[in-house]
Amino acid sequence: MTKLTKLPSELISAIVSFLEDSDVRTTRLTCRAIERASLAHFGHRFFRKKGYMITSPSLDVLACIAAHKDLSKYVQHVWLNPDCFTFVHPACAPDPQEAPDPENPESLLQLLSLSDRKRYEAYQTVKQDHSGLLQTWGQQLQEVLTPVFAALPNLKTVGMRRSEDHAPWGWRCLKDIVGEDPRDLGSIPSGPMRSLSDPTKLFLAVIVAAAAANVQLRRFYIDAIELDNIQPASLAQETLDKACGSIWYLEINITKAWLYKHQKTEFAPERGDYGSGLVKLLKATTQLKDMALQIFPDRQPTNEQRDVEFWRKSYPYICLQRAVESVHLPHLTRVKLEKVVTSPATLLAILSPCAGCLTSLKLRDVRLLSDEEHSQPWRSVFAFLLASCPRLDYLLFSRFLWDYGVVTFLGPSDVQSVRSRAPDTRSLSEIVSASSSGEAFFLDDELLELNISSREAVARTLEELVERHCYHTWLSEIGSIDEGGWHTDTTDEDW
Numbered sequence: 001m002t003k004l005t006k007l008p009s010e011l012i013s014a015i016v017s018f019l020e021d022s023d024v025r026t027t028r029l030t031c032r033a034i035e036r037a038s039l040a041h042f043g044h045r046f047f048r049k050k051g052y053m054i055t056s057p058s059l060d061v062l063a064c065i066a067a068h069k070d071l072s073k074y075v076q077h078v079w080l081n082p083d084c085f086t087f088v089h090p091a092c093a094p095d096p097q098e099a100p101d102p103e104n105p106e107s108l109l110q111l112l113s114l115s116d117r118k119r120y121e122a123y124q125t126v127k128q129d130h131s132g133l134l135q136t137w138g139q140q141l142q143e144v145l146t147p148v149f150a151a152l153p154n155l156k157t158v159g160m161r162r163s164e165d166h167a168p169w170g171w172r173c174l175k176d177i178v179g180e181d182p183r184d185l186g187s188i189p190s191g192p193m194r195s196l197s198d199p200t201k202l203f204l205a206v207i208v209a210a211a212a213a214n215v216q217l218r219r220f221y222i223d224a225i226e227l228d229n230i231q232p233a234s235l236a237q238e239t240l241d242k243a244c245g246s247i248w249y250l251e252i253n254i255t256k257a258w259l260y261k262h263q264k265t266e267f268a269p270e271r272g273d274y275g276s277g278l279v280k281l282l283k284a285t286t287q288l289k290d291m292a293l294q295i296f297p298d299r300q301p302t303n304e305q306r307d308v309e310f311w312r313k314s315y316p317y318i319c320l321q322r323a324v325e326s327v328h329l330p331h332l333t334r335v336k337l338e339k340v341v342t343s344p345a346t347l348l349a350i351l352s353p354c355a356g357c358l359t360s361l362k363l364r365d366v367r368l369l370s371d372e373e374h375s376q377p378w379r380s381v382f383a384f385l386l387a388s389c390p391r392l393d394y395l396l397f398s399r400f401l402w403d404y405g406v407v408t409f410l411g412p413s414d415v416q417s418v419r420s421r422a423p424d425t426r427s428l429s430e431i432v433s434a435s436s437s438g439e440a441f442f443l444d445d446e447l448l449e450l451n452i453s454s455r456e457a458v459a460r461t462l463e464e465l466v467e468r469h470c471y472h473t474w475l476s477e478i479g480s481i482d483e484g485g486w487h488t489d490t491t492d493e494d495w
Helices: 009-016 021-028 032-037 039-047 056-067 114-150 171-178 198-213 237-244 276-284 308-312 315-326 344-354 377-388 415-419 428-436 455-467
Strands: 049-053 077-081 157-160 219-225 249-256 290-298 334-342 360-368 394-401 405-409 449-453 469-473
Touching: 009 021, 009 032, 009 039, 021 032, 021 039, 032 039, 049 056, 056 114, 114 171, 114 198, 157 198, 198 219, 198 237, 237 276, 249 276, 249 315, 276 315, 290 315, 315 334, 315 344, 334 344, 344 360, 344 377, 360 377, 377 455, 377 469, 394 455, 449 455, 455 469
Parallel strands: 049 077, 077 157, 157 219, 219 249, 249 290, 290 334, 334 360, 360 394
Antiparallel strands: 394 405, 394 449, 405 469
């Protein structure tokens, strides 16, 4: 070890970089010289990108890192898991079918074994802590995050992850204590919500804290939030502008989930408010270069017939249309859209301002509705991309839809094979008539997806697609896209 300490600090750091995580920590405990020489690697490796739960112990760790004079400068990326046993009834909980003794509220707990009672008490404690941090529009969480953000000089990315594939600090300890994984989302209920969801409250807390701390964020990614449910008075445009004005990358999933209207203290938006939250957010991102947008439909189940008029009245359609009418994003170089229902005119209105600098386009589960001007709605989009986007060098298309079904992508070699399997050589009106009678065609999965790289290949493919794409009645069996290609995680990049 004496010989190691005589090496230049850069060489010591390089040696430590080859060690396993546990060995790095052990080596740093040997002496002060090695601890200092390996600090830069240690800080970047373990603290540059780290996740936390919305619980006091987990956030205390984040606060301690922010307060550390050395480690704080290595933090570039903080992500938060909004879940904590969300929609989960743990196995250690009392049977909800049992009726408690009115004179003894603890009677149900007495039915539990000693171990289950301890687990359930721990579960109740953490749930109360989690709820307390997020109550009143996440006010307590705002107070925690504001000084933390202000103390992290190189913070560039803030995000939200809700998956068992990611490991926020403290999740394993809670799982061991309660016997359930706190990251588990459980079964999501349908219908209106009684209050804002946890991700929406977390979004509010992050925005307010970032604005108050004057953080210059570059990347912000958010999961499944009800933007239009946020009271206008609770999120001023000025706050959004301050928090999001520096953002280059925005990934956002929004959903319609109105609050119960009989709650007079809550904001209950009507159809005229569809998209108002998205408009405010996009107006704030004046430097946006990279946008990923997913719009989920109404949470309330419906038995309405899903014809063209149904789709034109749907939340995704109105939401996106309103956003496009109000906001122009001329600096976009990469666009990703998913679960969108729209018209060719609206989709082109998104792409037109940034056509000259667009390099990457990903579309999945996008439904374009036909009209008198666009009987084949996707044709005008393919033609526009071919003629107006000279820098486009990457396409990822999956599950394109129209009024009554799916669109297939055909190259020269595919045309005859598709026709031999009873394709749509019929007119559009004949297809519409067939769809109403329940007739459908089942085609090969490879005709439903495209993954093209390089400008030459993209231009050649678009030229083919203008004339070689077919409109089919609904296909009930469709393969899934390669998620590795769909999700491009740039959060490991140093900004």
